[in-house]
Each structure stands twice: as C-alpha cells, then as structure tokens.
Amino acid sequence: MKCERTKYCSRFILVTVILFAFFVSGCAKKNVPLKATITVAEVENAQKQWADMLIEVGKIHSEKGDYKAAAQNLINQLYAYNYEKGVVLFKPTKAKIHPYRKTVEGALSYFVGENPEFSEDTGFALAPWVDIKFKNDEMYMHGDMAIAMGEYFFTDAKGNMAKVEYTFGYIKDANGALxxxxHHSSLPYQG
Structure with missing residues (x-):
C-alpha cells in the first residue's frame, strides 16, 4: 500500500511540474503582460510632488529655515530607501566622484551638500529653483512598477533654465503612494 501511495505521489508531483512548465513557457511565448496597477495620472502626480518638494527645499534654505529637514522629508516621502528591500538606483545629474547614491545619506548630500564623504556635492536643491516642469517622452507600466523617461526643465530665481534628461522608476507602497x-538624471549629450 505504501508503495502504491508513493507511486501516485510521484506521478502527481511529476504532472504538476510538467503543467507548471507548460504554463510558464506558454506565458513566455505569448508575452502575457501583467496588469498595470499604476496609472499615468499617478506618475504625473508623483512628478509634480517631487518638483514641488524640491522647490520648497530651496525656498526654505533662502529663508534660513531647516532645509535639511525638508530635504529629508522629500527623501522619506518619495524615495523607497526605507521601503521593503530599501534599494534605490539613484544616479544624480551632477555627481562624478560618487555617481551612484545607494543610501539616504548619499541622496541627502546630493540635495543639500555639507557632507564630507561627498565633497563634490554643493546642494542641488538649494539653487533655489522656482519652477520645475517634467516633459515625459514615454512611460512603461508593468504590474506594480512604472518607468517614465523624458526631460525636465529647472528654472532658477534669475530665470535661467537648465534642461536635464531623466528616467524615473516607481513602485506603489502598501498605502498606495508611489x-x-x-532616479537617473543626465545633461543632454553635447558632441
């Protein structure tokens, strides 16, 4: 009897593995997309929120307020450093010595400077910027992830405008916030 059960269990496992393999290979061949859970409007709202908060950091700095706390709040609210795996792929525009910012401290330094470990940082958010506009070239939605790519335009208090190219990737947290x-930014190629 035991041999009989083992034979059926082995067959059941074998059939399950084969069916799973057919299912996976069938989905891969058909390129079945995952239903997107993030909308274009949510990405555009997240971009506006990022721009508004970055402008606010510079404004607070100009008014001699606690701009570091404002920048820390921007990072805590908008970046996934403290969410799930805590991995953020951050390649800021004006970073050469330390081009990748894997930690909250590295991101904060980029935005406000004053960190001896990142001596190249002068505080990008402190310009101050008075306007930031995103111009999305394209967005890709897949399951619980969205990627947006395009150009954003930074206008400073003197009216000077800088065009920067970006790619941002977003996930949705348990509360529905992106x-x-x-975050990859670069200046346009000049050849």
Whole structure:
C-alpha cells in the first residue's frame, strides 16, 4: 500500500511540474503582460510632488529655515530607501566622484551638500529653483512598477533654465503612494 501511495505521489508531483512548465513557457511565448496597477495620472502626480518638494527645499534654505529637514522629508516621502528591500538606483545629474547614491545619506548630500564623504556635492536643491516642469517622452507600466523617461526643465530665481534628461522608476507602497526606486538624471549629450 505504501508503495502504491508513493507511486501516485510521484506521478502527481511529476504532472504538476510538467503543467507548471507548460504554463510558464506558454506565458513566455505569448508575452502575457501583467496588469498595470499604476496609472499615468499617478506618475504625473508623483512628478509634480517631487518638483514641488524640491522647490520648497530651496525656498526654505533662502529663508534660513531647516532645509535639511525638508530635504529629508522629500527623501522619506518619495524615495523607497526605507521601503521593503530599501534599494534605490539613484544616479544624480551632477555627481562624478560618487555617481551612484545607494543610501539616504548619499541622496541627502546630493540635495543639500555639507557632507564630507561627498565633497563634490554643493546642494542641488538649494539653487533655489522656482519652477520645475517634467516633459515625459514615454512611460512603461508593468504590474506594480512604472518607468517614465523624458526631460525636465529647472528654472532658477534669475530665470535661467537648465534642461536635464531623466528616467524615473516607481513602485506603489502598501498605502498606495508611489515610491521612487530608480532616479537617473543626465545633461543632454553635447558632441
């Protein structure tokens, strides 16, 4: 009897493995997309929130307020450093010595400077910027992730405008808020 059960269990496992393999290979061949849980409007709202909060950091700095706390709040609210795996792929525009910011401290230094470990940082958020506009070239939605790519335009208090290229990746947290898991910025190629 025991041999009989083992034979059926082995067959059941074998059939299950084969069916799973067919299912996976069938989905891969058909390229079945995951239903997107993030909308274009949510990404655009997250971009506006990022721009508004970055402008606020510079404004608070100009008014001699606690700009570091404002920058820390921007990072805590909008980036996924403290969410799930805590991985954020952050490649800021004006970073050469330390081009990748894997930690909250590295991101904070980029925005406000004053960190001897990141001596190249002068505080990007402190310009101050008075306007930031995103111009999305394209967005890709897949399951619980969205990626947006395009150009954003930074206008400073003197009216000077800088065009920067970006790619941002977002995930949705348990409360439905988007968190940045990818932030790559670069100046346009000049050949």
């Amino acid at each position: 968190k940045i898991v990818l």
